[in-house]
Amino acid sequence: xxxxxxxxxxxxxxxxxxxxxxxxxxxxxxxxxxxxxxxxxxxxxxxxxxxxxxxxxxxxxxxxxxxxxxxxxxxxxxxxxxxxxxxxxxxxxxxxxxxxxxxxxxxxxxx
Amino acid sequence: xxxxxxxxxxxxxxxxxxxxxxxxxxxxxxxxxxxxxxxxxxxxxxxxxxxxxxxxxxxxxxxxxxxxxxxxxxxxxxxxxxxxxxxxxxxxxxxxxxxxxxxxxxxxxxxxx
Numbered sequence: 001x002x003x004x005x006x007x008x009x010x011x012x013x014x015x016x017x018x019x020x021x022x023x024x025x026x027x028x029x030x031x032x033x034x035x036x037x038x039x040x041x042x043x044x045x046x047x048x049x050x051x052x053x054x055x056x057x058x059x060x061x062x063x064x065x066x067x068x069x070x071x072x073x074x075x076x077x078x079x080x081x082x083x084x085x086x087x088x089x090x091x092x093x094x095x096x097x098x099x100x101x102x103x104x105x106x107x108x109x110x111x
Numbered sequence: 112x113x114x115x116x117x118x119x120x121x122x123x124x125x126x127x128x129x130x131x132x133x134x135x136x137x138x139x140x141x142x143x144x145x146x147x148x149x150x151x152x153x154x155x156x157x158x159x160x161x162x163x164x165x166x167x168x169x170x171x172x173x174x175x176x177x178x179x180x181x182x183x184x185x186x187x188x189x190x191x192x193x194x195x196x197x198x199x200x201x202x203x204x205x206x207x208x209x210x211x212x213x214x215x216x217x218x219x220x221x222x223x224x
Contacts, residue, residue, distance in 0.1 A: 001170065006153075031210070042201060043154065045212040088153050095210035098144070098167050101153030 002027045004091045006102030014110050019076040021105035023089035029111075031092045032065055032072045034097060040099040046087075050095075079109050113138060115216035117202050118221060123222045124192050132187040132219045136204030142166075143185040144213065146201040154201055160185055161207055189221075197223045 003026040013019055023032065031050045035043035047056055049065035049072065056063045062075045072089055086106045090099035116135045124130050136143050139214045146154035156169035160179035178186045183204075189196055199220050203213040 004153075033211075033213075042215040042217050043213075044215070048211045090153075096142075096205070096207070098156040098159060098169060099213070100156070101146075103151075104153050 002091070002093065003017050004089060004100045006089055006105055008105055009071050010106045010108075011045060012108045012110065013079050014045060016078050019079050019083070019107055021087050021089075021107075023074075023102050024093075025070045025091045025100075027093065029069050029091040030094050030097075032069075032088045033073075033092070034063060034074055035088045035090060037088065037104070038086050041085075043088060044103050044105040054056045063078075074089070076107075079107070081111055083107060092095050115140075115202055115204050115214050117200075117216035119141065119219055119224075120217065121220045123224060124195050125224050126192055128196060128223075129188065129190045130190050130192060130221060132189075132200050132202075132221075134185045134187070134202030134204075134216060136183050136185070136202075137214045140204035140214070141183050141208050142205050142207045143179060144203045145185070145187045146203065146215075147171075148201055148218070150198070157187070192223045194223050197221060212213040 005024045012063045034046040034050045037043045053067045054065040061076045086104040088104045090101045144159040145157040148154040158166045163179045175189045176188045199218040201218045202216045
């Protein structure tokens with residue numbers, strides 16, 4: 001069945017350092033979404049990418065969707081302690097359908 | 112405007128028992144999905160309900176069943192509980208036709224002893 005792999009599983013950075021998490025799907029995706037889950041919280045939507053090669057930015061966050069629509073990345077520039085949490089990618093095979101989540105990358109930021 | 116609300120927030124059951132979890136979607140939303148999130152893992156899709164019918168189902172056994180009511184609220188039922196069913200159960204809603212953001216509730220944390 002369809003799988004979405006995400007690496008790394010954990011990332012520990014010093015405040016101010018950059019952070020990147022990578023997501024790879026075993027099948028071509030219709031769309032990919034990114035969510036952030038704070039410790040003890042629930043997933044909160046960050047963004048959706050639908051076009052091949054798409055790049056979107058939200059302040060210090062940059063999201064990319066691969067040309068083949070099978071991989072994606074999230075890059076955070078100059079991390080802050082408020083960035084702490086687990087970042088999940090979630091791939092969809094059709095719009096509005098089920099999402100297959102990656103295992104997540106847990107980010108910790110040392111002040 | 113209330114977001115997605117779930118109840119109960121925590122519950123403890125023993126093996127073999129049955130559990131019902133409840134979800135009220137965000138105002139204006141009519142499509143509800145349920146996800147299971149084991150500790151340290153990403154959410155796994157259980158099923159999706161729209162117009163009171165199960166529209167999509169993930170790779171979960173028949174012990175997992177659901178229902179959607181005319182007011183769009185939903186229930187998740189799990190029968191014959193196993194230790195491995197211990198997890199955070201998340202409800203997510205959206206409006207049919209909206210293809211983007213899923214709004215998640217805080218979840219129901221189920222512990223099976």
